[in-house]
Amino acid sequence: MVDLEDSVLQGLLLNLVGEEGIKVITNMPEGEVTDEEVSQVTDVALNVVRRTLYILFENRLAFYRRERNKDSGWLTYLWKLDLSGINNLLDDQLIKLIKNLKTKLAFEDNNMFYICNNNCGRFVFDVVSETEFLCPICGDDVIFQDNEVVKQCLIKRINELEDP
Numbered sequence: 001m002v003d004l005e006d007s008v009l010q011g012l013l014l015n016l017v018g019e020e021g022i023k024v025i026t027n028m029p030e031g032e033v034t035d036e037e038v039s040q041v042t043d044v045a046l047n048v049v050r051r052t053l054y055i056l057f058e059n060r061l062a063f064y065r066r067e068r069n070k071d072s073g074w075l076t077y078l079w080k081l082d083l084s085g086i087n088n089l090l091d092d093q094l095i096k097l098i099k100n101l102k103t104k105l106a107f108e109d110n111n112m113f114y115i116c117n118n119n120c121g122r123f124v125f126d127v128v129s130e131t132e133f134l135c136p137i138c139g140d141d142v143i144f145q146d147n148e149v150v151k152q153c154l155i156k157r158i159n160e161l162e163d164p
């Protein structure tokens with residue numbers, strides 16, 4: 001059973017489908033339902049319901065079955081929520097996050113950084129060496145920034161995520 005009270009899961013779902021989408025998920029009827037029924041029950045606009053179901057489908061958290069009406073020939077989509085794959089999704093996101101952090105760390109390792117006296121920004125060596133070590137935005141001096149603290153923070157975060 002998926003615990004929708006879990007803050008990590010909530011954050012993930014919120015990122016995926018937004019607040020209205022969360023309303024759809026928490027109030028969606030059990031079993032197979034059409035998007036129109038979901039809209040009625042949850043009191044969420046039909047287009048938002050459709051968007052939410054589609055996003056959930058793309059992430060394998062909802063599934064549909066098509067049924068053709070014998071008289072009219074119309075297709076009806078019957079939707080069913082299945083959040084059991086959400087932990088896999090969390091794992092995927094975690095792997096992506098760790099990969100991003102490692103890319104950032106490599107960038108920190110491979111570059112020297114300079115910051116502007118006026119806080120315009122943080123620049124790599126290649127940028128400020130072309131402007132004779134003046135800020136490319138305001139023209140003031142830039143100073144070398146030791147990035148050891150930044151690197152240590154990244155390493156700490158990576159270790160925490162890899163070995164919780």
Ligand SMILES: [Zn+2]
Binds near residue numbers: 116120137139140
């Ligand atoms: Zn500046």
